[in-house]
Amino acid sequence: MSAPAPAGLAAIEGWYTLEEKPHLLGTRCSACGTCYFPKQTMFCRNPQCEGTQFEEVRLSRTGRIWSYTDACYEPPAPYVAAKPFIPFVIAAVELAAEKMIVLGQVARGVELAQLRVGMAVELVLEPLYTDERGEHLVWKWRPLKDAA
Amino acid sequence: MSREVAILGVGMHPWGKWGRNFVEYGVHAARAALRDAGVTWQEVQYVSGAATMRCGYPGYVAGATFAQALGWQGAQINTSYAACASGSQALAAARERILSGACEVALVVGADTTPKGFLAPQPGYRPEDPDWVRFHLGITNPTYFALYARRRMDLYGATLEDFTAVKIKNAAQGVHNPNARYRRAFTREEVNKSAMVADPLRLLHVCATSDGGAALIISSLEFARRRGAAGAPRIAGISTVTPRFASAEVEMPDIATDSAVAAAGHSFRASIAARAYEEAGLGPEDLSLAEVYDLASSMELDWYEYIGLCKTGDAEALLRSGATTVGGRIPVNASGGLACFGEAVPAQALAQVCELAWQLRGQAGARQVAGAKVGITANQGLFGHGSSVIVKR
Incomplete structure (x- = not known):
């Protein structure tokens, strides 16, 4: 187990571990081995499989950028925007082991111009928004140090 | 029969x-x-x-x-x-x-x-709804359009000028369409200098809602x-296909694709027109024109490939050759496309077919594709809805 992350609440509960080196939490079908994120717990979506048993799995916490962009306009609710709105970078990242592409924001301080398709990134936790209960953390992608 | x-x-x-x-x-x-x-x-x-x-x-x-x-x-x-x-x-x-x-x-x-x-989801805390999840993370529709645009730039050498050229091409057609919302030509400077929405897409690359x-x-x-x-x-083919597991494409509103470990990955978008061609007994080589869903100007390039006008990665060359401009080999979005209409969701796929009918009857006026005999429409609805119609005379 890695060290706990700085105190914070999950913006979406049960979707990722609250650790310094976090993982997205998915499920794996016990019958055919297909991974799911978000979690699938009732029935397998592989048309060749009738599996109904799933185990929770930690997805790979590194992957390669499939593509990237940014959000220059304030998204509507349920996005909780800071005032004034701060634009942010977004990446779609391919997890090699799971052969799955997962979208997410890119860690603060990373410029769009630093990114390239194929670049290696890792999962981190950062605040998505802050309210009276505290900081609500979400997964974000950050280039690995040796990725350039 | x-x-x-x-x-x-x-x-x-x-x-x-x-x-x-x-x-x-x-x-x-x-x-x-x-x-x-x-x-x-x-x-x-x-x-x-x-x-x-x-x-x-x-x-x-x-x-x-x-x-x-x-x-x-x-x-x-x-x-x-x-x-x-x-x-x-x-x-x-x-x-x-x-x-x-x-x-x-x-x-x-x-x-x-x-x-x-923006079109936005219902409120509340509803993580079981993928549409809610992606908006909660700040991922709007232009995000998805831009991910594909940026990928074209990094993999196939697409440029901002290509996306802008699509907009200018379609706007020039919309000028002649009495049903279009935006009926004016745009210059390269106007498009490129419009506000950035989702890099590399500017406001004038992204379609409005109408x-x-x-x-x-x-x-x-x-x-x-x-x-x-x-x-x-005559309507010779209609495709309403759904994806095949594992669907390997980043699809609005999903936050992740299927995992392609237990089953091979499939391209849903490429399968949409394929079914319409099969039903009509026709192929891309038979087309006189196509109406495709340019939710963003960059996506028109993706559709060239999905409907078989060229191989993957060749869309920029096809655009630059002038083939997809009216007067070229296979004009695309002679109506002006979504660039000139903006999207009126339940009407848009029908509007595409209306344009094909006018074109095939030779009644498209200044938008007319000479001698149009076969046309195809292509689009896609959220949550796995393929849509393609082939009209012929």
């Missing part, structure tokens, strides 16, 4: 931000289509409506709403909802009625009134012959 039906008439209410009741646009379009067809409302035996989710209960039951507005006359009805593919689904339902012999002539109609700004309505009168070939319309354009 022929699987074809005739398009006897088409009609639209101009796209815009009119702010009126969607029923008004639908009735306007329906009456225009009836006049165009030379068919009276009393003769229509089946009404197939494309639903809208933004206009309350009347929108959920669009088929009945339009039938009542035109005056109840006992026709059987259907309402289809398939997000941006709703129009094709409504058209497919009407075609099956005709082909089964259950009716001879049908009205297919869709219309929408849209709010300003009000509008579109309608078709379709019939059996026998009914068309009796009306002296044996030469009317």
Whole structure:
């Protein structure tokens, strides 16, 4: 187990571990081995499989950028925007082991111009928004140090 | 037995931000289509409506709403909802009625009134809804468009100028379309200097949401012959396919793709037109023109590849060759496309078919593709709705 992350609440509960080196939490079908994120717990979506048993799995916490962009306009609710709105970078990242592409924001301080398709990134936790209960953390992608 | 039906008439209410009741646009379009067809409302035996989710209960039951507005006359009805593919689904339902012999002539109609700004999901804490999740993370529709655009730049050498060239090409067509919302040409500078929305896409690369309505009168070939319309354009294929597992493409509104470990990854978008071609017994080489879903200018390039106009990675070369401009080998979005219309969700797939009908009848005026004989439409609705229609004469 890695060290706990700085105190914070999950913006979406049960979707990722609250650790310094976090993982997205998915499920794996016990019958055919297909991974799911978000979690699938009732029935397998592989048309060749009738599996109904799933185990929770930690997805790979590194992957390669499939593509990237940014959000220059304030998204509507349920996005909780800071005032004034701060634009942010977004990446779609391919997890090699799971052969799955997962979208997410890119860690603060990373410029769009630093990114390239194929670049290696890792999962981190950062605040998505802050309210009276505290900081609500979400997964974000950050280039690995040796990725350039 | 022929699987074809005739398009006897088409009609639209101009796209815009009119702010009126969607029923008004639908009735306007329906009456225009009836006049165009030379068919009276009393003769229509089946009404197939494309639903809208933004206009309350009347929108959920669009088929009945339009039938009542035109005056109840006992026709059987259907309402289809398939997000941006709703129009094709409504058209497919009407075609099956005709082909089964259950009716001879049908009205297919869709219309929408849209709010300003981003389309947003229902409120609350609803992580079971992928549409809620992605908005909560700040991932809007332009994010998805831009991910594909940026990937084209990094992998295939697409440039900002290519995306802008698509916009300029389509805007030049929209100037000549009385039903388009934006009817003016744009310069390269105007497009490139418009506000950045989602890098690399500027505001003028991304389509707006619009009000509008579109309608078709379709019939059996026998009914068309009796009306002296044996030469009317015919629907030769409709695809309403769903994806195949594992769906390997980043798809709005999902936050992740299927995992392609236990089953191979498939391209949904490439499968959409393939089914329509198969049904029509035609291929990309037979096309005179195509109407594709340029939700962003960059996506028109993706569609060149999905509908088989060129190989993956060759769309930029096809665009730069001028082949997809009116006057070229295979004009795309001769109507002006979404760049000039903005999207009126339940009407848009029908508007694409309206354009093909006008083009194949040689009635597209200054937009006309010379000698148009076969056209295809292609689009995609959220949550796995393929939509492609082939029209021929």
